[in-house]
Amino acid sequence: MKDDRPFLVSSSEANASDQSSVESTWRNVVKRRTFLHGLGAATAALPATALFAAERDPDRDNHGLTRGDAAILRLAAAIELIEADLWQQYNELGGAVDHNDNPNPGNPSYTAALANLDSDMPQYISDNTDDEISHAAFLNAYLESKGEEPVSFKAFQTIPPTKATGANQNLARITNLRALNVDTSWYFRYRSTTNPDLGAQFPQLLDIKKQPAIPISDTDTDPNALVPLLQSLPITDPKARRMQAIANTAGLHFAFIEQGGSSLYPILALKATSLEVLRILLSIGGVEIDHFSLWHDKGGNAIAQPLAGPNGLTDPETGLTFPDFNNPANQHNAKLSATDQAAGSQMFQTNLILPEPAQFLSQDLPPVSIIRPTLTRNGGAVATIQAFIADNLFFGQKDPRFLETVFRLAREADAARRDSDAEDGN
Ligand SMILES: [Fe+2]
Numbered sequence: 001m002k003d004d005r006p007f008l009v010s011s012s013e014a015n016a017s018d019q020s021s022v023e024s025t026w027r028n029v030v031k032r033r034t035f036l037h038g039l040g041a042a043t044a045a046l047p048a049t050a051l052f053a054a055e056r057d058p059d060r061d062n063h064g065l066t067r068g069d070a071a072i073l074r075l076a077a078a079i080e081l082i083e084a085d086l087w088q089q090y091n092e093l094g095g096a097v098d099h100n101d102n103p104n105p106g107n108p109s110y111t112a113a114l115a116n117l118d119s120d121m122p123q124y125i126s127d128n129t130d131d132e133i134s135h136a137a138f139l140n141a142y143l144e145s146k147g148e149e150p151v152s153f154k155a156f157q158t159i160p161p162t163k164a165t166g167a168n169q170n171l172a173r174i175t176n177l178r179a180l181n182v183d184t185s186w187y188f189r190y191r192s193t194t195n196p197d198l199g200a201q202f203p204q205l206l207d208i209k210k211q212p213a214i215p216i217s218d219t220d221t222d223p224n225a226l227v228p229l230l231q232s233l234p235i236t237d238p239k240a241r242r243m244q245a246i247a248n249t250a251g252l253h254f255a256f257i258e259q260g261g262s263s264l265y266p267i268l269a270l271k272a273t274s275l276e277v278l279r280i281l282l283s284i285g286g287v288e289i290d291h292f293s294l295w296h297d298k299g300g301n302a303i304a305q306p307l308a309g310p311n312g313l314t315d316p317e318t319g320l321t322f323p324d325f326n327n328p329a330n331q332h333n334a335k336l337s338a339t340d341q342a343a344g345s346q347m348f349q350t351n352l353i354l355p356e357p358a359q360f361l362s363q364d365l366p367p368v369s370i371i372r373p374t375l376t377r378n379g380g381a382v383a384t385i386q387a388f389i390a391d392n393l394f395f396g397q398k399d400p401r402f403l404e405t406v407f408r409l410a411r412e413a414d415a416a417r418r419d420s421d422a423e424d425g426n
Pocket residue numbers: 080083131132135261288
């Protein structure tokens with residue numbers, strides 16, 4: 001596929017663990033921002049918050065939010081708008097109901113393939129979508145109630161929707177789910193006793209590069225050729241296998257997205273000054289962890305019997321294979337650390353979905369079951385945006401001001417520090 005991303009760094013450049021790529025992205029962003037300052041007409045289209053936030057009074061505003069707290073909430077609102085945009089696409093195609101709880105016809109074949117992971121998947125997708133919409137709406141309303149500008153990405157809804165049956169053809173998007181690079185290293189991270197905040201690194205479970213997580217057209221996958229339910233496995237029809245592979249990619253992508261939020265919110269919470277802002281971050285962050293746990297379970301069904309079958313399930317178009325990782329013959333990954341290799345089948349077992357106790361704070365302390373990472377450099381705002389770029393989530397977004405805006409919001413949130421002198425009493 002032709003690389004058509006003039007304003008995005010490539011996935012290899014955007015590796016979140018590669019600090020030099022973060023810095024080079026930033027140099028480009030700063031260069032473009034300087035350029036845009038000279039363009040009155042161009043900047044007129046920017047969301048108000050993108051233009052004026054930097055000029056705010058450095059002290060607490062009249063309504064009680066510190067600059068740091070406002071920056072944290074703006075970034076959270078931005079992340080939630082991104083989440084809501086992608087989840088709405090999943091819901092249109094594979095959700096049980098629309099935002100008003102009306103039955104959603106969607107893409108029947110895609111919905112059936114998702115239901116092969118778990119018969120309740122379509123309902124879970126609808127509920128997760130509603131959660132993200134509510135997170136974004138609440139954060140923006142709270143910002144406004146404190147005299148702050150809400151965050152809007154309407155100007156950046158420039159990516160055409162998929163033509164496949166089910167998608168709203170009248171709504172351009174800010175995210176693209178048709179050529180994803182799904183980072184599956186979280187799978188090992190949560191089974192390992194080591195912790196990225198103490199230097200641990202994890203390989204990919206599966207090599208999911210430029211794969212669709214939603215149907216890309218009705219020619220590619222027939223919306224009405226229902227994928228057989230689990231009772232009629234194995235899936236023999238090539239088009240149905242293709243659709244199942246797309247649904248499997250989605251299942252693992254759901255967990256990737258939500259593990260990111262699971263780390264981001266505690267990281268933001270550590271920087272909050274107001275107890276009310278802290279309460280918001282802990283309360284929304286807890287739901288992100290709830291989402292992650294759910295999708296960790298469902299994603300695991302894509303790489304287990306009976307769906308994976310004795311030889312796994314292979315996409316006939318791309319060759320991507322989802323093996324049964326409970327089969328010892330498939331439990332090998334030479335790139336695992338010696339510690340993780342020694343852990344054996346624990347690193348692969350698909351129903352091991354709760355966090356394995358891991359190192360935390362110091363290797364001298366006993367292992368403990370925790371969310372990880374929780375250091376800014378590993379899972380903070382900039383790291384999260386870099387992970388989205390590496391995911392190819394913004395493929396096709398041609399307006400450079402989108403990334404400039406989200407990176408500026410991310411950098412401001414990462415720079416926020418708890419101000420013990422400004423604590424409120426609520
Ligand atoms: Fe959310």
